[in-house]
Amino acid sequence: MATENTTVGSHPVEAVSELFDTVLILDFGSQYSHLITRRLREINVYAEMLPCTQKIADLTWKPKAIIFSGGPYSVYAEGAPHADPAVFDLGVPILGICYGLQEIAWQRGKNVAAGDKREYGNSTLRIERHNDKASHVDALFEGVEDDTNVWMSHGDKLSGAPPGFITIASSPNAPWAGLAHEEIPLYGIQFHPEVTHTPFGSKILENFAVKIAKCQQNWTMEEFISKEIKRIQTIVGPDSHVIGAVSGGVDSTVAAKLMHEAIGSRFHAILVDNGVMRLNECEQVLETLNKHLGINLTVVDASDEFLEKLAGVEDPEKKRKIIGNTFIHVFQREAEKLTAGHGKDIDYLLQGTLYPDVIESISFKGPSQTIKTHHNVGGLLDNMKLKLIEPLRELFKDEVRKLGTIMGIPDDLVWRHPFPGPGIAIRILGEVTREQVDIARRADHIFIEEIKKAGIYREISQAFAALLPIRAVGVMGDQRKYDQIIALRAVTTTDFMTADWYDFDSKFLKHVSNRIVNEVDGVCRVLYDVSQKPPGTIEFL
Secondary structure (H helix, E strand, O other), X not given: OOXXXXXXXXXXXXXXXXXXXXXXXXXXXXXXXXXXXXXXXXXXXXXXXXXXXXXXXXXXXXXXXXXXXXXXXXXXXOOOOOOOHHHHHOOOOEEEEOHHHHHHHHHHOOOEEEEEEEEEEEXXXXXXXXXXXXXXXXXXXXXXXXXXXXXXXXXXXXXXXXXXXXXEEEEOOEEEEEEEEOOOOEEXXXXXXXXXXXXXXXXXXXXXXXXXXXXXXXXXXXXXXXXXXXXXXXXXXXXXXXXXXXXXXHHHHHHHHHHHXXXXXXXXXXXXXXXXXXOOHHHHHHHHHHHHOOOOEEEEEOHXXXXXXXXXXOOHHHHHHHHHHHHHHHHHHHHHHHHHHHOOOEEXXXXXXXXXXXXXXXXXXXXXXXXXXXXXXXXXXXXXXXXXXXXXXXXXXXXXXXXXXXXXXXHHHHOOOOOOOOHHHHHEOOOOOHHHHHHHHHHHHHHHHHHXXXXXXXXXXXXXXXXXXXXXXXXXXXXXXXXXXXXXXXXXXXXXXXXXXXXXXXXXXXXXXXXXXXXXXXXXXXXXXXXXXXXXXXXXX
């Protein structure tokens, strides 16, 4: 979890949240919670999200400010989530959004009830100014028009202002759509400033974080590089060696480059051929990391081992855990070989885990329910000998790409589409065999090749071909065929927490379909997935 830091000897190593002024977002389960984090980082203020059940006493760092997110619950319902009351004793500014506003009101007077009319979508917010009050009261809406559009999404509402609060905004259906405490920087708003449908939303969040909480706007990738390299050097120490899990994707490559910059030749990059890589993947990765980045890379062919363990397994969670666990077994073997060769112990395993992986893998009853276990954060062995080091754990994908560009990684690699750690195994809906891998791999190669030829690769955030576990009748060469079905998926997204499907030209899809059916044996039909995230996820499994 992001609350943890590391101890080297008797000296604690600072977490990222201790190196920057940090706004803590407590997640009550809103589909928009991660967007609060994104909006703050866009204005160069560092923010982290934790479940609303986080015990304040367990934090190893003190936030500069706190935001309560929205959520799908009623604060007055039995079993509804509530924040640790100690959060109000920290003496830092607090902002409640939607459910967060109601949580503040509930803890300060329980004046929340079901509304007689729900309010979803655009609404007009009327700002109420209080020039005669303390300066902090009007600070939240400084620079915001008196009547502005906002995005509402609530059924419950306040039945009155809690003691000590005054109204700073209202809407036609929410008389207390904005509240401020008269004496301390404690605020609540009924609308969602984090969504693009609220035009002044970023301004409101900036007012809270910068003007009210006095956060420094120093969250930049240039600043992150220098501080993270020093942090890595402190964690690893002057003698320990690190083994690195690389795949050729931007995440693991940037992590590897950062580690190489920090400890030089004591970093050993390892690429495991798990038998479910993309076409010609291992050869391309070896050339890129060695030739362009100067990183010594060892390729380990463990394809037989992985495929044997995956034989007969169809459940996606089992696939992920098998692959994650097998990765660790292979890495530990390689670490032992390197130890014997160098006469030095290898203590750490580098992984390119990103923040969305962490968000989607942490859960408590209700909010932020676990969608799937990411192999980087949930498929590792409890008795693993190597200690994990994850320098990108607090970064979103766009931040990693900025970091890669700054560090001189080739542009085509920086903008390469993500590829899951479990590889094509989770793009095969059913048993993973060499034959199935070959079908999915060749279909995927054709799809990506045509996307690049069309000049639209950078417009798409992620694209791939999946092999469905069903067969259909087809006709090829006047013969009846009963073959498999390929499903194509291409999405656009800024943070990989939500995504929309890419709207291809029909001629493009027709051309790709013809190529796959004609060039990939065992396939007679091609489908295109037009599901958004949510309700779907980006990957099929």
